[in-house]
Amino acid sequence: MALLEIRKLEKVYTARFSSQKTTALANIDFSVEGGQFVAIMGESGSGKTTLLNIISTLDDATSGEVYLGGKPLSSIRDKEMSAFRRSTLGFVFQDFNLLDNFSIRDNILLPLVLSRTPVDELEKRLLPIAENLGIADLLDKYPYEVSGGQKQRTAVARALITEPKLILADEPTGALDSKSSRNLMETLKDINSQGQTILMVTHSVRAASFADRVLFIRDGAVYHEIYRGAESPDDFTDRISQSLTVLSGGGGRRE
Amino acid sequence: MNSRFFSSLALRNIQANRQLYIPYVLASVAVIAMFHLMASLLTNEFVRTRAASLTMMFEFGTVVIAIFAFIFILYTNSFLIKRRKKEIGLYGILGLEKRHVAKVLLFEMLYTGLVSLGAGMLTGFVFGRLFFLLLNYMMNLPVQLDYSTTGVTALMTAGLSVSVFLLAFLYNISQFTFAKPVKLLKGSNEGEREPKGSVVLFVLSLAFLAAGYGISLSMDDPLSALTYFFTAVLAVIIGTYLLFVSGSIFILKALKRNSRFYYRPAAFISVSGMLYRMKQNAVGLANICILSTMVMITVSTTMTVFVGTEEILENQLPYENNWTVYGAELTPEELTESFMSFQDRVRETAAEMGLEVTGSEAYRFQSFAGEISGGQFEPRRDIRGSGDLPLFLQVIPVADYNRLIGASVSLAPDEALFYHSDESFSAEELTFGGTTYRLSPADPASVTEDSQGITETAMLVVPDLLHIRRISEAYYADVEHEVMAGIDAHVAWNTDGTQEEKKAYAEAVESLKAGYPTSNYRSRIAVTEEWYSMNGGFLFLGVFLGLLFTIGTVLITYFKQVSEGYDDRGKFQIMQKVGLDRDMIRDSTRSQLVWMFLLPIAVAVIHVLFAYPIVRKMLLLFGITSDRTWLLSFATVVVAFSVIYFMIYRMTSKVYYGIVR
Ligand SMILES: Nc1ncnc2c1ncn2[C@@H]1O[C@H](COP(=O)(O)OP(=O)(O)OP(=O)(O)O)[C@@H](O)[C@H]1O
């Protein structure tokens, strides 16, 4: 059985002050096996963030259902929802969502503290991740004192620190230079090889090439998907680019 | 770009930031209304005419509220404008000149200031009118107080508001003129920094508090107490702000350093949140502390005056009706005749009015001051010279003794009964006025003089009035330059009936007095009424101010919770995305309880305790000397106010929780 199954998902936004409707997701249908690393690509506004938000229970679908480990998410009761988010999911937000009242250290530790992790355990988990992501020197600074890329890596560290079963990352490399991007992707790949499932939205072909599988979304539906076979990373990168070109009728972004 | 443009931009800004502006304007309205009311009291008839010192006290009060209003509005403004730095920084980046930004800020300040001033004065006026009516009705004092206010009051309030909002405007301008746009863009996010030299601030705060407390402790007469009270209050207010700013930050940082405490959900969220806006938090707590102190001091003082007065009246006049005949110019026979006939008349009058005498005491007596030495009672030669009081010996006839306690003792001519309050004299015989009496103990129940454990009293029961006469002659033969006093008679009694019936009865008895020229009649009702018509206004004002400050505390606490709620809402939303649940939000709201609830109250209680010596000196003006009364009132007020404040806290926390949830 697949770890994550998405069935006929539909999401329609109704504007606040008019009856104008935006269909963000039309009919999304796919499943993800446990331990897979999936990249999701698509134009801006195609519904990627919306999809991740629904999977992570931050938003409700208009219709359709998401099953995690065979269990429909809509059956999780309100009370268990927070605990579910803390223990099972790691979310890297597109706009970081760091808190200004916490230092970088405390921002990363937040989900652990909320799960009442013992103090000794906190530092033990924090240091390797912070070092891996190159933010170990910034731990005592505050979000408004660090760069955009450093904020992004902090957001990634916060998602990884609970060692969640499913990691949802919304453009985790969006604010990073190519070296840091590569670094981050290798970290994710590493984590993935230890068994954690990753669902990552990206505009970068280079980043997507680290995945086992790439989904292409257009107008709120899965338009196309490709799997990495035994081919070399470069070949896979080329294939992703070609698919993108077809998808948008233009060229994909290359780094 | 003309003024119309800036004016409408300013209005739109206020509208867009209404979550910040509504609580801000409401709190400003409350503070201005409070000042307006206080200033109105200066024009109050009672305050102006009762005593010069009362006018002075209210002038102090008005200045204190003015200072509070300044600090409160300026600080609140500075926190508000910090939240808007990003928005206003953007104007600069988008091309608005600095003087144009200043114009927008000016219009914003003009609108909020005018609304606060207008609504504040109106609220003050309506509140004053309404509560004076209500209190007059509820307290039902013999004199009614009228709420009054004049153009001068309005001018004072307007002057205060204009200067405070002008200062706030200048502050805001300075914030935007000298800062770089980038700094402004980040300004809204940046946490507050610890003030420089917080150790120095802490030492300073202790110095100010010590000065204020010291003044209170060192006052030794009511008048200097009145004069220095103001200085002490000012010192304590300054000390309180400094203490909270330096102290609370110090404690919060210590809590954060203790990682076993800090890294638990509730503490993690609340401590980091309070540190993030440490100054705002500290000033908010200090505001609450100062208002709480004002509430507790006014209410407990008022209550002390009220309870103390009732006690004094009760002590001085244990019976409702008290009648004394001075017998200096009467023969013992004449005195006895008056004594007997008056008692009959009292009963008759009561019966005529359908009342019954429910309790009474009646006796003839003469008091002598002196001392007992060597089995002999002697007049004290140097009454004025030595420090300690003489022994007061009351001599009564055995017939009256029997009537007082319902006994049937009979005494031989050389026998007497004796009672001494501290039982230091226990000889068998006492010589007084040439007669040596053999003593037996008198029943203490017959002792009418309440020594209250302060003065030494003694009673001697002799066979009849002629013995007293003889003793008196011998006593005054010994004492030169003193007018000989005679045997007096005392009749005191209660009746049943309603308050009105008792009052009518007292008037009837008063008219009986005409038949008894050397007598004096006092009814408790009349004395009480006289006291209240002299001093009832103090009680009224005390209750009024207590109410005013309590409402002020409610609003300021409410303001703190609401403005922080809107501040924190975004943070809680993000944390919920990361897995914060409702229970934890509730926990973290609750874990601020210690701060919001205990800290200001605890410091306020300490303030009130230290205020006691100086307040006590001022209470002497009302004749209140009992510490017990004050302690009881104080304990009651502290408990009652804590309960009220706890309820305020719970209610406003619910509001906070409703906002961030
Ligand atoms: N809260 C909302 N209310 C109304 N419409 C929304 C809302 N959020 C998103 N949309 C709309 O839904 C569509 C999908 O948005 P979404 O954020 O999922 O795009 P995206 O694929 O993540 O784009 P990007 O790559 O730019 O992040 C867009 O047209 C967007 O305007």
Ligand SMILES: [Mg+2]
């Ligand atoms: Mg997106």
